[in-house]
Amino acid sequence: MPTITFITAEGKQHAVTAEIGRSVMEIALEKSIPGVVAECNGSAACATCHCYFDPAFTEAIGPVGEHESDMLDFTAAPRRPESRLSCQVRVVDTLDGMTVRIPAMQ
Amino acid sequence: MRHVAIIGAGQAGSSLAAKLRELDFDGRVTLIGDEPHPPYQRPPLSKAYLTGKLAADRLALRGPSFYAERGIDLRLATTVTRIVPAENRIEFGSESLAYDDLVLATGATPISLPVEVGGALANIFTLRTIGDVEEIAPHVGPGKRALIVGGGYIGLEVAAALNQTGVDVTLVELQERILGRVAAAETSAYFRSLHAERGVRLLEGVGLVSLEGEDRVLRARLSDGSCVDVDFVIVGIGVRPSVTLAEAAGLAVENGICVDLQGRTSGTGIWAAGDCASLLWSGRRLRIESVPHAIDQAETVAANILGANRDYRPRPWFWSDQFDVKLQIAGLNSGYDRTVERKGARPGSCSYWYFAGEKLLAVDAINDARAYMTAKRLIDAGRSPSPRDVADGALA
Numbered sequence: 001m002p003t004i005t006f007i008t009a010e011g012k013q014h015a016v017t018a019e020i021g022r023s024v025m026e027i028a029l030e031k032s033i034p035g036v037v038a039e040c041n042g043s044a045a046c047a048t049c050h051c052y053f054d055p056a057f058t059e060a061i062g063p064v065g066e067h068e069s070d071m072l073d074f075t076a077a078p079r080r081p082e083s084r085l086s087c088q089v090r091v092v093d094t095l096d097g098m099t100v101r102i103p104a105m106q
Numbered sequence: 107m108r109h110v111a112i113i114g115a116g117q118a119g120s121s122l123a124a125k126l127r128e129l130d131f132d133g134r135v136t137l138i139g140d141e142p143h144p145p146y147q148r149p150p151l152s153k154a155y156l157t158g159k160l161a162a163d164r165l166a167l168r169g170p171s172f173y174a175e176r177g178i179d180l181r182l183a184t185t186v187t188r189i190v191p192a193e194n195r196i197e198f199g200s201e202s203l204a205y206d207d208l209v210l211a212t213g214a215t216p217i218s219l220p221v222e223v224g225g226a227l228a229n230i231f232t233l234r235t236i237g238d239v240e241e242i243a244p245h246v247g248p249g250k251r252a253l254i255v256g257g258g259y260i261g262l263e264v265a266a267a268l269n270q271t272g273v274d275v276t277l278v279e280l281q282e283r284i285l286g287r288v289a290a291a292e293t294s295a296y297f298r299s300l301h302a303e304r305g306v307r308l309l310e311g312v313g314l315v316s317l318e319g320e321d322r323v324l325r326a327r328l329s330d331g332s333c334v335d336v337d338f339v340i341v342g343i344g345v346r347p348s349v350t351l352a353e354a355a356g357l358a359v360e361n362g363i364c365v366d367l368q369g370r371t372s373g374t375g376i377w378a379a380g381d382c383a384s385l386l387w388s389g390r391r392l393r394i395e396s397v398p399h400a401i402d403q404a405e406t407v408a409a410n411i412l413g414a415n416r417d418y419r420p421r422p423w424f425w426s427d428q429f430d431v432k433l434q435i436a437g438l439n440s441g442y443d444r445t446v447e448r449k450g451a452r453p454g455s456c457s458y459w460y461f462a463g464e465k466l467l468a469v470d471a472i473n474d475a476r477a478y479m480t481a482k483r484l485i486d487a488g489r490s491p492s493p494r495d496v497a498d499g500a501l502a
Contacts (some may be wrong), residue, residue, distance in 0.1 A: 039398045040397065041397070043432075046425075067432065067475050068475070074475075074480070079455065
């Protein structure tokens with residue numbers, strides 16, 4: 001299983017093993033990573049699981065969907081090129097070593 | 107050591123327990139649920155979970171060690187039988203548990219069909235719990251015939267999910283249109299077309315007269331005189347707040363367990379949150395059936411148990427997924443006198459904005475996240491755009 005490192009807004013690192021096929025949001029909730037709120041639990045309805053993904057993994061992560069992109073324009077923390085809704089990113093083996101930064105606000 | 111006991115291990119109860127620890131509460135926390143499953147998500151039950159696209163272990167709200175790691179005593183398959191407010195304790199079976207603070211997060215229970223119309227036959231289900239889906243699942247498959255009673259969000263989501271697994275679906279709605287209680291005619295029309303295009307037989311203004319069969323349901327007699335052969339029936343005609351314990355304990359109940367702005371019931375040291383609680387909104391007692399509300403209210407109650415003295419101001423929002431359409435709703439539309447349509451930027455996206463006079467109350471956004479997010483911010487801030495700006499696209 002790939003290892004993903006979440007970095008909180010305060011800079012605290014949480015390295016976790018992530019089950020392939022799950023969403024990064026699910027992993028964050030399961031491992032109790034603070035700052036990933038995920039009020040809609042993965043329906044891309046709330047934009048409270050916004051994270052900044054390691055740009056080196058952009059290709060492995062895959063493209064942003066239209067609906068997701070619209071939601072990202074309204075996140076509480078600023079949208080950046082590496083912004084994704086973590087509920088829309090599936091864990092695949094090529095994400096091993098990726099870092100995911102959690103914004104200060106959701 | 108101070109002890110907070112929580113009855114109900116659904117979204118509200120589990121959020122409350124988690125929040126107490128997040129706020130550094132170092133007393134005892136007991137979270138009591140009557141189902142055998144640790145706290146789980148309900149929204150996927152009528153969608154991906156019903157169609158087998160999502161496994162049961164992916165419904166869990168938290169990882170398996172979450173509760174133990176935080177010293178939350180999670181008691182599952184445990185039904186509280188009585189609250190004794192005068193003695194600050196609850197009973198389940200022969201066991202008794204003393205509390206300093208008690209939270210009722212008992213949720214709501216689906217309304218069943220009366221026995222007089224055949225409601226006691228086998229293969230008639232409601233859908234609220236994992237257990238319900240486990241009972242329904244063996245009946246789902248290509249060529250099976252389902253009747254869905256009730257054209258609210260649950261009924262429509264179930265219709266969409268079943269249709270996608272090859273089930274032949276008939277849905278009856280007694281009112282003149284689907285979503286009649288909760289949405290404007292335009293939103294109803296959108297979803298009526300969507301379901302019709304996908305092959306759901308949608309009958310509006312048609313009631314269920316009776317369900318017939320020997321021991322299990324075989325056919326449904328409808329108020330338009332027709333008869334439909336069915337293999338199973340799913341009833342989605344609303345829920346009632348679960349207030350039995352609260353009533354027996356003498357707490358004030360009016361459309362749910364009455365709570366003040368901070369979440370206190372009429373009983374000393376007893377709080378309530380989530381689907382079971384009724385709060386004052388514009389002078390009336392209201393219940394809000396939504397996941398985000400359950401989380402927000404429960405977290406506010408957790409803070410207030412620890413002395414925060416914070417009023418809860420609901421900012422209701424909802425969502426529904428049917429086929430490939432995502433409906434996002436911000437606000438509460440009750441009391442609207444007109445709706446304004448706004449075309450979305452993408453093909454097929456649109457939104458309906460509910461106004462009372464000049465005041466924006468709510469928005470239904472269909473495949474239109476931008477409209478939803480814009481509206482949600484306006485409503486949360488108590489701001490109202492002019493209906494003309496809404497319609498002509500002058501808004502961001």
